[in-house]
Amino acid sequence: MKLVVTTQERDLAASLRELFATHCPPELVRALREPGGERVPEKLWASLVAAEVLALPFGEDVGGAGGTLDDLAVVYAEAGRALCPTVVLSTLHLGLAVAALGSAEQQSRVLTPLCRGELRGAVALASPYDAADVRPTLRAERIGGDRVAVSGRLDHVLDADLADRVLATATLTTYGEPDRLVGVLLDPRAPGLTLTALPTSDSDRLQQLDLDHVVVPAADVLTGPEGAGLATDGVRRVALLVRALQCVDMAAGADAVLERTVAHVRGREQFGRAIASFQAAQHLVADVHIAVRAARLAARSAVFWHGRGRPAVRETAVAVLRAATAYRRATLDGHQLHGGMGYVVETDLHLWSERARLLGALGGGPDVAAGWLEEEIARG
Amino acid sequence: MDFELDTEQRAWQEEVRAFLREHVTPALRAELAEHDLEKRDGELMAFRRKIGEKGWFGLNWPVEHGGLGLGPIFQHLLVSEFEYWGVPGPDLTVTSVAPMIMRHGSDRNKAEFLTPIARGEMVCAVGYSEPGAGTDLASLRTRAVLEGTMEDGEWVINGAKTWNSGAQRSTHEWLCVRTDPDAPKHRGISVIIVPIDHPGVTIRPLTAWSGYRTNEAFFDDVRVPATNLIGEVNKGWRYITGALDLERGALTNAGDLRRAVDDLLELARQPRRDGVVPANDPTVRRRLAHLDADVEVATLMGFEAASLLDEGVIPSVEVSVEKIFTSELRQRIAEVALDLLGPDGLLGHRTAAAPDDGRFERLYRIAPLLRFGAGTNEVLRDVIAQRGHAMPSYGR
Numbered sequence: 001m002k003l004v005v006t007t008q009e010r011d012l013a014a015s016l017r018e019l020f021a022t023h024c025p026p027e028l029v030r031a032l033r034e035p036g037g038e039r040v041p042e043k044l045w046a047s048l049v050a051a052e053v054l055a056l057p058f059g060e061d062v063g064g065a066g067g068t069l070d071d072l073a074v075v076y077a078e079a080g081r082a083l084c085p086t087v088v089l090s091t092l093h094l095g096l097a098v099a100a101l102g103s104a105e106q107q108s109r110v111l112t113p114l115c116r117g118e119l120r121g122a123v124a125l126a127s128p129y130d131a132a133d134v135r136p137t138l139r140a141e142r143i144g145g146d147r148v149a150v151s152g153r154l155d156h157v158l159d160a161d162l163a164d165r166v167l168a169t170a171t172l173t174t175y176g177e178p179d180r181l182v183g184v185l186l187d188p189r190a191p192g193l194t195l196t197a198l199p200t201s202d203s204d205r206l207q208q209l210d211l212d213h214v215v216v217p218a219a220d221v222l223t224g225p226e227g228a229g230l231a232t233d234g235v236r237r238v239a240l241l242v243r244a245l246q247c248v249d250m251a252a253g254a255d256a257v258l259e260r261t262v263a264h265v266r267g268r269e270q271f272g273r274a275i276a277s278f279q280a281a282q283h284l285v286a287d288v289h290i291a292v293r294a295a296r297l298a299a300r301s302a303v304f305w306h307g308r309g310r311p312a313v314r315e316t317a318v319a320v321l322r323a324a325t326a327y328r329r330a331t332l333d334g335h336q337l338h339g340g341m342g343y344v345v346e347t348d349l350h351l352w353s354e355r356a357r358l359l360g361a362l363g364g365g366p367d368v369a370a371g372w373l374e375e376e377i378a379r380g
Numbered sequence: 381m382d383f384e385l386d387t388e389q390r391a392w393q394e395e396v397r398a399f400l401r402e403h404v405t406p407a408l409r410a411e412l413a414e415h416d417l418e419k420r421d422g423e424l425m426a427f428r429r430k431i432g433e434k435g436w437f438g439l440n441w442p443v444e445h446g447g448l449g450l451g452p453i454f455q456h457l458l459v460s461e462f463e464y465w466g467v468p469g470p471d472l473t474v475t476s477v478a479p480m481i482m483r484h485g486s487d488r489n490k491a492e493f494l495t496p497i498a499r500g501e502m503v504c505a506v507g508y509s510e511p512g513a514g515t516d517l518a519s520l521r522t523r524a525v526l527e528g529t530m531e532d533g534e535w536v537i538n539g540a541k542t543w544n545s546g547a548q549r550s551t552h553e554w555l556c557v558r559t560d561p562d563a564p565k566h567r568g569i570s571v572i573i574v575p576i577d578h579p580g581v582t583i584r585p586l587t588a589w590s591g592y593r594t595n596e597a598f599f600d601d602v603r604v605p606a607t608n609l610i611g612e613v614n615k616g617w618r619y620i621t622g623a624l625d626l627e628r629g630a631l632t633n634a635g636d637l638r639r640a641v642d643d644l645l646e647l648a649r650q651p652r653r654d655g656v657v658p659a660n661d662p663t664v665r666r667r668l669a670h671l672d673a674d675v676e677v678a679t680l681m682g683f684e685a686a687s688l689l690d691e692g693v694i695p696s697v698e699v700s701v702e703k704i705f706t707s708e709l710r711q712r713i714a715e716v717a718l719d720l721l722g723p724d725g726l727l728g729h730r731t732a733a734a735p736d737d738g739r740f741e742r743l744y745r746i747a748p749l750l751r752f753g754a755g756t757n758e759v760l761r762d763v764i765a766q767r768g769h770a771m772p773s774y775g776r
Contacts, residue, residue, distance in 0.1 A: 283761045285769055287761070294681070297677060298677050301676075
C-alpha cells in the first residue's frame with residue numbers, strides 16, 4: 001500500500017502529456033466535431049501507435065507492449081485531460097474485451113492489427129444505461145457451418161460508425177440446448193446491419209445499430225471455453241473495467257478544467273482586483289479541488305482492483321459516484337467562474353463540459369452506480 | 381500507486397487487531413462510554429500503559445529517539461484500527477507535538493521530552509486558542525518574558541487559553557506564547573513546554589454540546605526554565621502550523637467513519653420502535669449507499685496522506701482536503717442517522733432505550749466540532765485555494 005505516483009507513472013504521464021499537447025490540442029478536438037469534417041484524427045492516431053499506446057495493455061505474443069492496467073490508467077488520465085477523441089479509447093475497449101473474452105486465435109487476429117493501429121473498434125457489452133447490466137439485447141441462431149445470424153437492436157453505441165469491428169453480446173439459441181451468452185464481432189458495414197446516428201449536441205458519435213439476420217462467421221463468434229458460452233461475470237467484469245477507466249478519464253478531465261479555471265480567475269480582474277482574490281471564488285475552487293481529489297483516488301483504486309482480478313463492482317460504483325459528479329461540478333463551476341468569458345462556444349471550456357456529460361451518462365451515472373451499492377445493502 | 385496492503389502491513393494490522401481483541405475489555409468500554417475521560421487513573425490509563433509498553437506511541441519515530449521506526453503507514457494502520465474499535469490510541473502528543481520536537485527542537489528538548497512521550501508518561505494539551513484568538517490564531521496574547529539568560533533563566537508566563545482539551549489529564553502544555561509583542565503578529569510567537577501542575581496554572585472545565593469536557597487554562601506568573609522553549613525564540617509559528625498539519629492528518633483518519641457507517645447499516649436493518657425496518661425504504665438505502673461510498677473515499681484519502689508522510693512530505697493541502705471531506709461526511713452520517721431513526725434517534729446517549737446505546741444521538745452532537753475545530757473548514761478552503769492553486773491571499 002502506497003498511494004503515491006511512482007517514478008515510472010510520472011515519466012509515462014509526462015511523455016503522454018507532451019504527446020497530447022502536440023497532437024491533440026483543443027483545435028483538433030473542435031475540428032473533429034465539425035459536420036462533414038474528418039472524424040478520425042490520423043496524425044494523433046499515428047503518434048499514439050508510434051508511442052505504443054494502443055498496444056500498451058496487451059501481451060507481447062499478440063504484438064502488445066505487455067503493460068498493466070495501472071499503466072493504462074495513466075493513459076486514460078492524460079487522454080481525459082486532453083479530450084483525446086473517444087475512438088481511440090473505444091478501440092482500446094475492444095482490445096480489452098477480446099483479450100478477456102476471446103479465444104487465442106481471436107486474440108491474435110484482432111489484437112495484432114489493433115496494436116499496430118490498423119483496426120479501429122467499439123464495444124456494446126452492457127446496457128448504455130447501466131454498465132453492470134450485461135443482459136444481451138441481440139439474439140443469435142446457428143446457421144450452417146457454425147456461422148450465426150444475429151438480429152435485434154443496440155442503442156447508444158459510441159464510435160460504431162468509425163469502427164472496423166464492434167463487439168456486442170447476443171443470446172445464442174440452439175434447438176434442444178440451453179441458451180448461451182456469446183460475443184459477436186460485428187462488421188458495421190455487413191449486410192443486414194443499419195447504422196443510425198443518434199445526434200447529440202456535440203457530434204454524432206452515438207449510433208443505433210439495427211441488425212436483421214446479420215451473418216457472423218464462426219471465427220467471429222466468442223463462445224468461451226469449450227464453446228459453452230461466455231460467463232456473465234466475465235462480460236460484466238470487462239464492462240465495469242471500461243467504466244472504471246472512464247472514471248480516470250473523468251477525474252483527470254475535471255482536473256484540467258480546474259487548472260484552466262484557476263488560470264482564468266487569476267488573470268481576470270473585476271471591481272479592480274483579480275477574481276481569484278475573492279473568498280467566494282476560492283471556496284468554489286477548493287470544493288472542486290476536493291471533488292477532483294476524491295474522484296481521482298476512487299477511480300485509480302477501481303482500476304487497480306480490476307488489474308488484480310477483483311470483480312470490483314463496489315470500487316467501480318464508488319468511482320462512478322465520485323468521478324461523474326466531480327466532472328460535472330468542475331465544468332459547471334468552471335462556467336460560473338469564467339462567466340460569459342467561458343460560456344461562448346469560441347472558447348474551449350464547453351468541450352470539456354460535453355465530455356463530462358457524455359461520460360457521466362453513458363454506462364450509468366451516479367444514481368445507477370448507487371444502485372449497485374444498494375444491492376449490497378439490501379442483501380445485508 | 382499501490383492500493384493493496386503488503387504482507388508486512390497485513391501482518392501489522394493483524395497484530396494490532398489481536399492486541400485490541402485482548403485489551404479492549406468491557407470495563408474499558410464502560411469507562412469510555414462515560415466519555416468524560418477525566419480520570420488520571422483508571423481503565424483508560426491502564427490501557428495507555430499497555431500501549432506504552434509495546435512502544436506503540438513512538439511507533440513511527442526514528443529508533444534514535446526511542447521509537448520503533450515503523451513509519452507513517454504503520455501508524456496510520458494502527459490509528460485506523462483503534463478508531464474502528466472506538467478506543468483512544470496515540471494522541472496529538474505523539475502524532476504532532478513529538479514530530480515537531482524532533483524536527484525543530486534543541487538537543488536538550490529532544491533529550492528531555494521524547495523518551496517520556498514515547499513511554500506514554502508525558503501527555504500534552506495543546507494551548508493554541510485564546511478567548512480573543514481562535515481561528516485567528518496568530519493574534520494570540522498570552523505573554524512570556526525571559527528573566528535571565530537562555531541557559532539558566534526562566535520564562536514568566538501570563539495569559540489564558542481556551543478549548544484546552546485534555547488538560548485535566550495531561551502532564552504538560554504545548555503552549556503558544558507571544559515573546560515579541562512588537563514583531564508582526566506571526567513573527568513574535570514561540571512554543572514553550574509548561575508542566576501542568578506548576579504553580580500559577582489553573583484549569584477550569586468547559587462542557588461542550590456533545591457532553592465532551594474541554595477546558596480553560598489560566599497562567600498567572602507561571603515560571604518555567606528557559607530551556608523549555610522549543611527550538612528558537614520567535615519561530616513558533618512554523619512549529620504550530622507544522623503541528624496543526626500533522627494534527628489534521630491524525631484527525632482525518634476514517635476509521636471511526638467506517639465504523640459509524642457499518643453500525644448505521646446494521647441499525648437500518650433492525651426494526652425501530654414503530655416496527656419499521658428503515659432499510660426496506662429504497663430512499664434510505666440510497667442515502668446509505670452514498671455514505672458507504674464516501675467512507676471508502678475518505679479511507680483512501682487517509683492512506684494517501686500517510687503515504688505522503690512516508691515520503692517525507694507534510695501534506696498540508698492534502699490533509700486540508702481530507703479534514704474538510706471527513707468532517708462534512710461525519711455530519712452527513714449523523715444527519716442520515718437522525719432521519720432514519722426518527723424519534724428513536726433522540727433517545728439520549730447512555731440510556732438503555734436508545735438504539736446502539738445512543739451512539740448516533742451523540743455523533744450528531746459531536747459532528748460540528750471537527751467542522752470548525754482544528755482550523756475551520758472555511759480557512760482550510762482558503763488553504764487549498766492559496767497553497768494548492770496560488771490564488772492570492774485577501775488579507776484575512
